[in-house]
Amino acid sequence: MKSGKGGFTSRLKLKRIQEAISSGKRLDGRGLEDYRDIRVKTGVIEKADGSSEVFIGDTRVIAGIEISHGPPFEDTPGEGILICNAEIVPLASPDIEPGPPDEVSVELARVVDRGLRSAGIVDFSKMEIIPKKTVYVINVDLFVLNHAGNLIDASTLAAVAALRSTIKPIFEVRNGEVVPSGRKEPLEIKSTPVSVTLSKIGGALIVDPTSEEEDAMETRLTITLDEKGNVCAIQKSGPEALTPEEVRKAISIAASKAPEIRSKIIGGT
Amino acid sequence: MKSGKGGFTSRLKLKRIQEAISSGKRLDGRGLEDYRDIRVKTGVIEKADGSSEVFIGDTRVIAGIEISHGPPFEDTPGEGILICNAEIVPLASPDIEPGPPDEVSVELARVVDRGLRSAGIVDFSKMEIIPKKTVYVINVDLFVLNHAGNLIDASTLAAVAALRSTIKPIFEVRNGEVVPSGRKEPLEIKSTPVSVTLSKIGGALIVDPTSEEEDAMETRLTITLDEKGNVCAIQKSGPEALTPEEVRKAISIAASKAPEIRSKIIGGT
Amino acid sequence: MKSGKGGFTSRLKLKRIQEAISSGKRLDGRGLEDYRDIRVKTGVIEKADGSSEVFIGDTRVIAGIEISHGPPFEDTPGEGILICNAEIVPLASPDIEPGPPDEVSVELARVVDRGLRSAGIVDFSKMEIIPKKTVYVINVDLFVLNHAGNLIDASTLAAVAALRSTIKPIFEVRNGEVVPSGRKEPLEIKSTPVSVTLSKIGGALIVDPTSEEEDAMETRLTITLDEKGNVCAIQKSGPEALTPEEVRKAISIAASKAPEIRSKIIGGT
């Protein structure tokens, strides 16, 4: 009953997954380009400045937002800061050990980060508090509670939904020091990127892989798009190659799926 | 001759310890509520602002105090800071590996810290130097040189004795900067907490366990009391449970033993 | 063909090395007091403030210099700072694992550092920017690309050559803040220390050991000398002892070899 909950998927199972997909089917009955059920809740962590919880099938991710202030990055002195952090905590899957962030969670945080940043989800140039000294800092913390595949899409969705729900504390300068003014306002969101991750399995491309499908996959390609159809991040990850045609096909599938996913947050706020 | 110096205690030995205690006796001839010989020296590290060395039987702990200054904690902006740190260095026992602090030394530091803080050993509200910016910082460093059981009681005793011996450098503000004034004064001590640790072995409660007794113990309960008989910290640690009656009995033993232990420092300074 | 490139040297080979040296010869045909070919290039990292690349036989070390500013050390408030850091990266030898600096690279950095500092390679007392607050900081980064023995001599040489090639950015104080003035000037070099490392193998002293010779060596002695013939650092390293006579002989060999090595940088800049 607990099989297929992550952990090692048997060779037999992997073969069955590949054969099914080669012939256009998936073990859970979905079509190759069908997502599992997506649910988005916001405001789940009341104490945070913004938060959300996203379920894609059994995958479950919480995002928490904190708006604070700090010095800007050296190479962008007039701009605000957005920092993404991701933890795949050990209760999320039998395979995860407690410890400092590994390759997978670092990649997760960085791919989500790139999507938000490239899409210009907030106007970084309007986040200065003291010129060149102090800027608004947006911390986006992703927390994976159950890992049932496709963490990047779930995490991007959670981050965007949480940012859209964020009420920003307004800081002000008093006697040269930055202090909370006590006032708040909704964080102004300029864009709504969503990511679509495709897996190549048995030579075919599918969207929204389960963990078992990820165990069987040859390679993975994530494409993040904004609401105008522009591509704002791409990440290939996985041990096998893709042909240029496969890449083109993946981009076109992603472009066609993105609005459907975006509707879950535009609707869900 | 070197058996029983820590390290693995044989099953046979453990059984003998448990059986003896069940029948009201201990292998070293002590009664269940007898401490080993306690010796307290102060001023052992002349360069430190305060110091002490405590022996309980073969257990040996040094405490060193440094008074410096720094920013207050965010949630107590007008108060001074006391930080306890404990190291059980590898020469203290054959079982200890060099490395960052483990669970045992972290617990040791935190239980001693709670006792000092809860008892109000110093008046934290009088430790401001620059309002909300800079306060006195008391570093209490515990250093276990020989681990022969009952580290918490020895460490609490060492910390309190060292603080009582501390000559505090007085800082002052010159041109907006905190500098030593060159003057010193004894650190004002408001309270003298001592901890009494009980072990449950063979169903009975004993005080001041040796390492071998600790290897045989079912569970442990530390009670820290101030000189008015108030309880200022409790810590149960160990894999077995206690009944409410056992807890009550332990508290009453601790209350009766505390003055005897306290006399070692009130007398010893 | 790749034998003798580091890694484990066979017992037979070690014995042959020792026997040859005992009888005054070396496997590569050098005399006991002959260095391998030494080559020094500067300006190899154009973006750095100073840089060099040193080859001693197959040993290859890059040094990069960055001049920045920061607070002085507490115990030398009016003086500039020089920090040496050394990395023996894993491509340098089959034996090196990625990871934080180990004993060998820490020793390497510290011995080079002592030589530079003791020789007074720069005038630390003229490196203040804001009195007691901000001083020039010289970062010397050593990077070992191929480890074929005698890292200390190669690294000292690389550090000195890089410092001699350094064009220092001049900082100035504007509105209480330290900023680059835009102007630059050559870093003033007061001394040109070089180190000579001797290995004791088969009871004899040799200079400039290869890695294989290092595997066979009984102990090692590094002597760093300035251009006036003063000794500015010594480091014995290795598991066996030396007699006072051997030490004296080593110092005298070092004194006689140092000018030859120094000529590679005095000539090479």
Place this chain on the structure above:
Amino acid sequence: MSSNEEWRRVDGRRWDELREIRIESGVLPNADGSAYIEMGRNKIIVGVYGPREMHPKHLARPHTGILRCRYHMAPFSTEPRRSPAPSRRDMEITMVMRYALEPAIFLERYPRSTIDVYAEVLQADGGTRCASITAAAVALADAGIPLKDLVAACSAGKYEGRIVLDLNDHEDKYGEADLPLAYMPNLGSITLLQMDGLLSPEELDRCINLAIEGCRKIYEVQREALKRKYEAKKEVEGN
């Protein structure tokens, strides 16, 4: 003072009243057992894996199983945000949590194995260690691991001179004493006991008794949660 039955706390509770508490079991599809607890504004999720083979193997013990715990707080669980690196406080709570749960488990039945209990605090509001233990006991039961008794945990303490049950974050920070306690009601056993603050022996005694009463009430909520899950499961299996 506590006799003043009119008196209400900052959050409107009587002195001997628990915060609102909600427990749900079986909330994580991947874990072998799991539970989610809300206690006041605390939100904590616990997952259990095992009994399973111990990795790395050299930590396994030939004659008994091992219980491993981890207490961890999400970065967004507190204000201000906390660093994801484990603190000394996390290390200590991890340890006392293990000691609080161990007496309930027949570890000797699982030689060479480990049972891993992971508690993640999603939102913290005072009393997270107790709520974590309470949820962990439910998660262990949800994993089908036989227990000697459920472990329920709750704090009592002193705030503005009065003995009160189940301190919230404000009462914990500004109160005079906090005493977290874990209890197995059917065995009458205390498995966690800590105290921080200043109490007379008489106040201490009252706190212990009050915390035990709190645990008894929490125990009922735990049983209810497990029963709900069991019935839900039966219905599903009936389909």
Place this chain on the structure above:
Amino acid sequence: MSSNEEWRRVDGRRWDELREIRIESGVLPNADGSAYIEMGRNKIIVGVYGPREMHPKHLARPHTGILRCRYHMAPFSTEPRRSPAPSRRDMEITMVMRYALEPAIFLERYPRSTIDVYAEVLQADGGTRCASITAAAVALADAGIPLKDLVAACSAGKYEGRIVLDLNDHEDKYGEADLPLAYMPNLGSITLLQMDGLLSPEELDRCINLAIEGCRKIYEVQREALKRKYEAKKEVEGN
């Protein structure tokens, strides 16, 4: 806009022009294979060790070899100086570098073994991950490891509204998009693909095609470097 053949970039290049590129193989005496690349002001050296026995042994896999990579930057490679501790960026590039090279290697021929590829960036000027991959492929060949194809890597992107090939540091920082891509020309396979910035689908397509063209040119430089080494070796052996 890109039709403007007169237009020149800040460094004088045409839109579809690579920076000057120089590759030398066999530069490290200790390594089993090695290569040094200069691409613009990038200076990167790559060493390969293996196939060799895996240490620690428990990481070895019975039916296949493992490729391990490390992308690392020298402290002096950037201005300001960087800390020697590996960053999150280093971890990610280490991973994509492994994925970019793995498709070229017959790993199944080396059970229980590892092939270690270490890239050290000595000077960074934009595009270090691509240059590292390009050099690593040459170093693997230099180590005598049979390859399905060479892997060449190159970025394309958008700067001041124009699609351009092989972005330098300035174009990368101030441009609108950067797309690093690795390609095996004879197999027609993309092994690295990342994108950062904002591109319309049409621009994206042009970037991919342009980067592939760039890779083809780099491939020729790689082959040239290997040939030079091979000939030099033959001469030496002829002696």
Place this chain on the structure above:
Amino acid sequence: MSSNEEWRRVDGRRWDELREIRIESGVLPNADGSAYIEMGRNKIIVGVYGPREMHPKHLARPHTGILRCRYHMAPFSTEPRRSPAPSRRDMEITMVMRYALEPAIFLERYPRSTIDVYAEVLQADGGTRCASITAAAVALADAGIPLKDLVAACSAGKYEGRIVLDLNDHEDKYGEADLPLAYMPNLGSITLLQMDGLLSPEELDRCINLAIEGCRKIYEVQREALKRKYEAKKEVEGN
């Protein structure tokens, strides 16, 4: 200048005079051997464990024992307080300490074993590495480990233009040179030699000779300490 027999140092010593030195062996009940040294205001305690089985086992060597050392300073040993994390200086001293002691031990007699030497500096006053080595040799003898010779260690150096023996903290910081040396008097062997500062070859030679003389005196104190212990033990056993 050193001929000026009237001249006295800041602490009143003649140029060739050691600080007051006190060594006690057998001070730690748990350790297999131990020693405590006071040398000036230095206070250092050393414990020895072993020869004992090496853990972890893969570090053991089949044909010889291994000597492991650790030099560590208590947080309160210096002013200002130092961080408990080991520094680069600690790592280097740990290494030279091992090299200084190794020549005295018949390591080949203890295959698969380790001898662990732990030095803890309780108060530092210049010359801690020498005092640690001196105490470690006594602790090794106290552990009953046969030694080829005792290792005594002492520094010489230059302060205000004069060659002096056994520099204290002030002389070390403000002096012109410091040369720590360890010596086995009966074997005539130098096992530690470092130098920091600036010395002419002639001054260097005088420093080495002076330090060796210092070591000979320290050796007598070491022997005395071991004799005292041995006699005390005989008395106890006589009871």
